[in-house]
Amino acid sequence: MSEERSLNFLEEIIENDIADGKNGGRVHTRFPPEPNGYLHIGHATSICLNFGLAKKYNGKCNLRFDDTNPVTEDTEYVDSIRNDIEWLGFTWDNEFYASDYFDQMYGFALTLIEKGLAYVDDSTAEEIAAMKGSTIAPGTDSPYRNRSIEENLQLFGEMRDGKYRDGEKTLRAKIDMAHPNLLLRDPLMYRIKHEHHHRTGDKWCIYPMYDFAHGQSDSIEEITHSICTLEFIHHRPLYNWFIEQLGIFPSHQYEFARRNLTYTVMSKRKLLQLVNEKHVSGWDDPRMPTVSGMRRRGYTAEAIRQFCDTIGIAKRENIVDIGMLEFCVREHLNKIANRVMAVLDPVKLVITNYPEGQEDIFIADNNPEDASAGTREIPFSREVWIEREDFMEVAAKKYFRLAPGNKVRLKNAYIVECTGCAKDDAGNITEVHCIYLPESKSGSDTSGLTVKGTIHWVSIPHAKTAEVRMYDRLFKVEDPANEEGDFKDHINPDSMHILPEVYIEPALAAAQPGDRVQFMRKGYFCVDTDSTPEHLVFNRTATLKDAWAKEVKRG
RNA sequence: AGUUCGAUGGUGUAACGGUAGCACCACAGACUCUGACUCUGUUAGUCUAGGUUCGAAUCCUAGUCGGACUACCA
Numbered sequence: 001m002s003e004e005r006s007l008n009f010l011e012e013i014i015e016n017d018i019a020d021g022k023n024g025g026r027v028h029t030r031f032p033p034e035p036n037g038y039l040h041i042g043h044a045t046s047i048c049l050n051f052g053l054a055k056k057y058n059g060k061c062n063l064r065f066d067d068t069n070p071v072t073e074d075t076e077y078v079d080s081i082r083n084d085i086e087w088l089g090f091t092w093d094n095e096f097y098a099s100d101y102f103d104q105m106y107g108f109a110l111t112l113i114e115k116g117l118a119y120v121d122d123s124t125a126e127e128i129a130a131m132k133g134s135t136i137a138p139g140t141d142s143p144y145r146n147r148s149i150e151e152n153l154q155l156f157g158e159m160r161d162g163k164y165r166d167g168e169k170t171l172r173a174k175i176d177m178a179h180p181n182l183l184l185r186d187p188l189m190y191r192i193k194h195e196h197h198h199r200t201g202d203k204w205c206i207y208p209m210y211d212f213a214h215g216q217s218d219s220i221e222e223i224t225h226s227i228c229t230l231e232f233i234h235h236r237p238l239y240n241w242f243i244e245q246l247g248i249f250p251s252h253q254y255e256f257a258r259r260n261l262t263y264t265v266m267s268k269r270k271l272l273q274l275v276n277e278k279h280v281s282g283w284d285d286p287r288m289p290t291v292s293g294m295r296r297r298g299y300t301a302e303a304i305r306q307f308c309d310t311i312g313i314a315k316r317e318n319i320v321d322i323g324m325l326e327f328c329v330r331e332h333l334n335k336i337a338n339r340v341m342a343v344l345d346p347v348k349l350v351i352t353n354y355p356e357g358q359e360d361i362f363i364a365d366n367n368p369e370d371a372s373a374g375t376r377e378i379p380f381s382r383e384v385w386i387e388r389e390d391f392m393e394v395a396a397k398k399y400f401r402l403a404p405g406n407k408v409r410l411k412n413a414y415i416v417e418c419t420g421c422a423k424d425d426a427g428n429i430t431e432v433h434c435i436y437l438p439e440s441k442s443g444s445d446t447s448g449l450t451v452k453g454t455i456h457w458v459s460i461p462h463a464k465t466a467e468v469r470m471y472d473r474l475f476k477v478e479d480p481a482n483e484e485g486d487f488k489d490h491i492n493p494d495s496m497h498i499l500p501e502v503y504i505e506p507a508l509a510a511a512q513p514g515d516r517v518q519f520m521r522k523g524y525f526c527v528d529t530d531s532t533p534e535h536l537v538f539n540r541t542a543t544l545k546d547a548w549a550k551e552v553k554r555g
Numbered sequence: 556a557g558u559u560c561g562a563u564g565g566u567g568u569a570a571c572g573g574u575a576g577c578a579c580c581a582c583a584g585a586c587u588c589u590g591a592c593u594c595u596g597u598u599a600g601u602c603u604a605g606g607u608u609c610g611a612a613u614c615c616u617a618g619u620c621g622g623a624c625u626a627c628c629a
Contacts (some may be wrong), residue, residue, distance in 0.1 A: 191627035547590045
């Protein structure tokens with residue numbers, strides 16, 4: 001249980017800080033999503049990290065919406081983000097919004113202007129870009145760089161008061177136009193946007209940029225460990241510069257490498273494209289790597305947390321095999337999902353020596369991994385559906401399912417011996433014939449026989465039907481974002497295959513949306529939110545490992 | 556080219572100067588009323604070259620390779 005685990009680099013930093021008495025030994029993190037999209041598996045990593053660290057070190061973790069760009073942000077996203085975090089099993093200590101601090105940030109800006117460290121620039125975006133220089137050439141000072149403090153104060157006030165149009169002026173920090181770090185070449189602090197904000201409404205027409213909002217928000221909340229992804233590493237000097245010049249609480253930023261997944265795209269921009277261009281049904285399409293998509297797919301929060309824990313955290317580039325995620329999902333589902341029988345691609349099996357009109361009721365364990373899951377009744381009769389692939393007219397080598405002369409067990413029922421099949425005029429197999437061994441009844445087997453194969457089935461007169469959506473990976477290639485051309489060219493055309501009518505055992509008729517089961521020998525499935533009592537819909541969450549399929553593939 | 560971060564089996568991650576370990580994948584076998592689960596075993600790794608040291612994945616130097624940065628996005 002208390003297996004010894006080594007610390008990741010952030011835990012080491014935190015433990016050192018605690019040992020040094022930094023911040024009085026206090027640990028306070030935050031998860032800072034921008035409400036402009038749904039959370040995905042990458043965010044889940046960050047959530048597990050930030051909330052996990054706070055929990056481990058008896059600290060706190062805030063949820064803070066980084067809502068400084070009213071153009072792309074929306075309350076729809078706020079709601080989904082809150083919901084997803086809760087579903088993942090985390091509770092935030094405070095819910096804040098960067099927009100809560102707009103007044104304070106405005107005051108911070110005034111302070112910097114008064115210290116001669118910020119100025120209003122009339123240059124256009126193009127001019128600013130041109131003056132920025134490049135990685136190998138220094139930038140040039142803006143002609144407005146040396147305005148007086150008084151003039152800057154007045155112009156900035158006028159910016160706030162709406163006297164100027166979008167883009168007409170900006171507020172910039174006065175640092176160093178020749179700095180080797182391009183971010184320190186007089187970065188923009190405020191821009192004008194006459195836009196309605198989802199929380200502040202029309203109160204503001206100037207909005208702070210990320211760099212002048214994030215660190216300040218961290219500081220206001222007295223965040224001790226501000227954890228973000230590697231691409232912000234160049235921002236750290238700027239993060240520190242603002243905090244130092246302002247003399248406010250010294251939050252510190254730490255960076256880790258975001259996790260990438262094979263056969264997946266992760267950027268919000270690309271995910272938005274998939275949604276807008278209808279390649280998927282929405283943000284919660286079961287093929288999406290979003291938290292809501294994975295939830296609808298049937299993934300459990302435990303599995304996702306386990307995955308985040310398993311892949312760990314580091315600072316190097318990575319692309320995690322999606323098989324790792326699928327493994328975690330199967331591992332958890334194996335423990336909790338009840339076993340049921342469903343026939344996806346049916347062919348009729350007739351048990352010729354079983355009397356017409358007779359039936360048996362078998363009692364089956366719901367979950368061999370969990371005795372507390374109980375049992376259920378399964379009706380049996382003379383004609384049952386079996387999978388078409390569970391019969392071969394001529395058995396391949398190592399094939400131990402039904403073939404003339406072969407014996408198999410019908411799961412939870414009898415051992416049957418195949419006697420042949422019937423075909424239509426076109427040569428298609430229409431039914432498979434067999435005889436059963438009455439003394440091989442499940443639970444009271446006196447036949448003394450052991451058979452190599454066991455197959456699932458559903459009694460034809462008792463069968464119910466359901467729609468099943470067979471999901472597969474959304475992309476055909478490992479790293480669609482880095483492939484030649486458009487990432488959408490690599491979408492897997494078979495990522496969803498709908499089976500409109502499969503046969504399920506009657507006990508399943510009462511299944512409710514969100515229920516997770518294992519269709520024995522076929523995979524894990526969950527009841528979709530589209531499902532109704534009249535029309536059940538199952539999503540395939542994950543396949544089972546299939547040693548036979550591998551054998552067939554090998555030839 | 557500048558700045559900056561990184562480099563351990565196919566993948567992810569440990570080892571903090573002292574036996575390169577764990578998980579996934581792959582492969583082989585055992586078990587099996589799920590060809591599932593479980594169990595056992597196998598293959599396979601320290602970017603390169605120097606140096607320090609009794610001893611280097613770890614420290615130093617040089618190089619190689621990879622990523623990130625040059626949005627009025629975050």
